[in-house]
Amino acid sequence: MSEQEAKVMKEEMNDYRVQGFSCANCARKFEKNVKKLPEVQDAKVNFGASKISVYGETTVEQLEQAGAFENLKVKPEKSAEVVNEEEKKQEEKVPFYKKHSTLLYSVLFMALGFLSMFVNGNENIVTALLFITSMLVGGLSLLKTGLQNLVRFEFDMRTLMTIAVIGGVIIGEWAEVAIVVILFAISEALERFSMDRARQSIRSLMDIAPKEAVIRRNGQEIMVHVNDIAVGDIMLVKPGQKIAMDGVIVNGYSAINQAAITGESVPVEKNLDDEVFAGTLNEEGLLEVKITKLVEDTTISKIIYLVEEAQGERAPAQAFVDKFAKYYTPVIVIVAALVAVLPPLFFGAGWETWIYQGLAVLVVGCPCALVISTPISIVSAIGNAAKKGILVKGGVYLEEIGGLKAIAFDKTGTLTKGVPVVTDYRVIEEQTDEQGLLSIITALEYRSGHPLASAIMKKADSDNISYSDIPIEDFSSITGKGIMGKINGKIYYIGSPKLFQELSVTNLNKAIEWDVIALQKQGKTVMVVGTEDKIEAIIAVADEVRESSKEVIQKLHQAGIKKTVMLTGDNHSTANAIGEHVGVTDVQSELLPQDKLDVIKQLKSENNHVAMVGDGVNDAPALAASTVGIAMGGVGTDTALETADVALMGDDLKKLPFTVKLSRKTLNIIKGNITFAIAIKLVALFLVIPGWLTLWIAILSDMGATLLVALNSLRLMRVKEDE
Known part of the structure; x- marks a missing residue:
């Protein structure tokens, strides 16, 4: 089939909900009958979701005729929401004796x-x-x-x-x-x-998000059905209400319970410009949310579609x-x-x-039990996983996870939080004003744009130390070594230990060198602070390891996963320190994206079944090459949902051992x-x-x-x- 023909077929594809399937055999027979219809090029029945995708032109009457042997009822997917509501009401009204x-x-x-x-x-x-x-x-x-x-x-x-x-x-x-x-x-x-x-x-996932929302239009607040809400509309969400659409907060702040999507029970703080998702619960403040996606494109809609x-x-x-x-x-x-x-x-x-x-x-000899044995299991397991914030994109991956022998983890954003933090701040001389020196350090870093500067600024903010208004003269960057600037007539330097060896400061002794080496062995990046004459402080920054990482690796080993490998671009000493802390069996460091792919291929040749856990963006090649690609943090991340075979929606590594257990x-x-x-x-x-x-x-x-x-x-x- 040419690319053009495939595109045409996709454009002509329509989904229909089917009511009345009694068995998998009936579903297959219905699929075969639909394929024989005159204008239909192809058809695919999804027995688990009770729906059919039809490629080509057809009518509901023709489809129901194809399913007449089972008296099947067919409704277009677009009207399925209304149909489901009607069916629920009708089912509630029909007494048992009439139904049977x-x-x-x-x-x-x-x-x-x-x-x-x-x-x-x-x-x-x-x-x-x-x-x-x-x-x-x-x-x-x-x-x-x-x-x-x-x-x-x-x-x-x-x-x-x-x-x-x-x-x-x-x-x-x-x-x-x-x-x-x-x-x-x-x-x-x-x-x-x-x-x-x-x-x-x-179906319970479909009911998570409200069908209506209060929208502000032309200065008036009106109740609007989600199908009629447009991108750019302002939605008002009161405390205790569920959020009906995906959007960005433009006014207000609150704690949002995202358990419906991520499976995490602890509410998440949301402020201006933060994303909120349909189906989540606003627990505290009044929110004004600017709609960013149509109802069919919301995160919950994508989850439902992918699960089905x-x-x-x-x-x-x-x-x-x-x-x-x-x-x-x-x-x-x-x-x-x-x-x-x-x-x-x-x-x-x-x-x-x-x-x-x-x-x-x-x-x-009727194979009823045999035929039904697998579909009910797959549908039940995938549905259970989805409710807990684990999106498994097929029965094949659910089975593959159960046979895993090795799991590779990208370090940044997976085993670690992916955000640098200040772990150590030590002044050399007791009489030094710690807070005053920290404000000077932060003022210099504030102007540097260095990747680790954000960690120092967060430290200053948390300690309520002001720095943005400190005047700096002659600020400059020393390529590959650090930064310098004049404050109150004194020149300050922040940089690597090598920089201060070149400056020939008077107090660079063995004790300071041992402190620096000890911190580096712990996987931390060490910066030295001082003047032309002496070293005044040591500050260490590290990508913080997730609290759950060590426990997760331990549980995976207990579950029989023999090999756990950490992949990172960090230097060997930093990587080994983090790897030893979390307890992985192997560490591969100083890797480029292509190197990660090579490691996965090597692991696959040695262990047959290998999973790769990453963030779904820069790890895409390695995720694709693994037996099962597992993406962290699928909420609102289209790349993670599309690239990976499994997405942990809540950015929660603790769900990985449960996924292995559920699969087995x-x-x-x-x-x-x-x-x-x-x-x-x-x-x-x-x-x-x-x-x-x-x-x-x-x-x-x-x-x-x-x-x-x-x-x-x-x-x-x-x-x-x-x-």
Whole structure:
């Protein structure tokens, strides 16, 4: 496909919400039907998010016709918000007995059938009619789809069930067939309920941001729907209200609870020109916010979109199950046929007995539990992660994290805060005025523009020391060594220890040199302050290590991550000091961006599965080359959301061990589900040998397996960070 064609297709792509999916197989069949529509070039169903992306021209009527086999209802994505609200209200109004009336009527006719069988006997025409009515009421949709599949030689769960039902009716097993139909309907309802519960984690994200906001226009304050708010509008947010749109504070200050997006429970102080995000809670002051993004571009909208896309991405386990089910279902049909035919032909057994056993094999062979085992797990886990401020962009990455052997960390902004701070300030002579000297140092640095000057200015500000109004004469920069300037007739120097060796100051002794070396070994940048005659103070600045870094590295090692590597452009001594402090197993220093990429490639060749944790901007090549790229601080950072496979929204490294734990738990649950689903089928199939397998045991084992697998998967929604 040419770039132009791809662009045209993207422009013609439309998303639709789909209501009524009962299983993954139905979703795939719907996708196949939509692809056959005349003006459609391609279509992709996202079963996890219950939506379809259509490339080309089509109508809602055509889409609903393609999903008529399952009576699917389709709505355009743009109106989904309104539709969701309407559906919620309608669902609240619909009583249980009306919602499941078909199933209840089916059960009623079956009960009457058993009553008639008790009174009139099994062979009575009334008994037969009641059971057949129960089958038709409860299984009309099943039989209709199954027969269509049978004509097209498409074998799925409904095809197997239809053959079993028709066969059961032919050999006169009215009661058992009625039970099978009802239990299958219950199984589908449970499957649908489980999937809806998993999807609810994303729907709850949609409800986080208010649908209306107070906007000031033409001097008036009016309530406006978020769809009608424009970039540049001024939004008013009172204390206790949720923020409806992304924007920048133009008046007021407050503490904002960003837990809905970042997962962090501690409110964040926000002042003038600070960004605020839709869905967060204004806890204190009245805010005036200038809107910077349309509703579809807000951070919460992007998160919801990316999470839904992630739920649609098939994990390796899902790909295995899909491939397995593709060949498994026809094999079950062949096995069932052999069970029904071989014993009567070669061993003189009764035809009716073994046809019945063959039909039971068809029923027990339904891969419901197997097919649902992975999607519910992936949707539940990704939804849980999103609520805790961890954006995982696909099932494949969720699985890959569980198999990690090595994790590389960019130092600046990841293991450290990325902001330099003054760690040590020592005057050489006791009689020196510490505050007076600090104001002189800050006044000089204020004019220097040096990257570390901001740390010294912050120190002065926090100590309430004024510096901007101190007059300086003959200020100049000494290239590669430091700065100098005249204050009150005296020339002051700030620079490296080498600068003062050249000045030949009188008090440069071993004690000062040892102090400088000791601070440098701790990974700090040391600046010496003095005049032409003597050294007056030593000031050390460092990129502050995050409080959580040491604990996070320790937890990762306890979780079985064998290798943790810190990557930095810092010199060897600084890098080693920080690496030793946080506890990483390896330190790679004095690296250029290209060098970081080479280190990742080397780690990958040695360990196969490697994650890279960075800020998503200058670490983009290394993030892309790793097995899983993890970006820090995804809130409002488009680059992090687009580049990385996983984004830690709250800029919180402590979420990394939880992500590893959730991934491993997801993998274990998926493997457990698949093993259990296959094992229960094998156990039921072994009952064929002594002839003990019945239709109702077959469907009960299938329904039981589906229910247990679904409930087991939903446990992932409850995994907590402190477990």
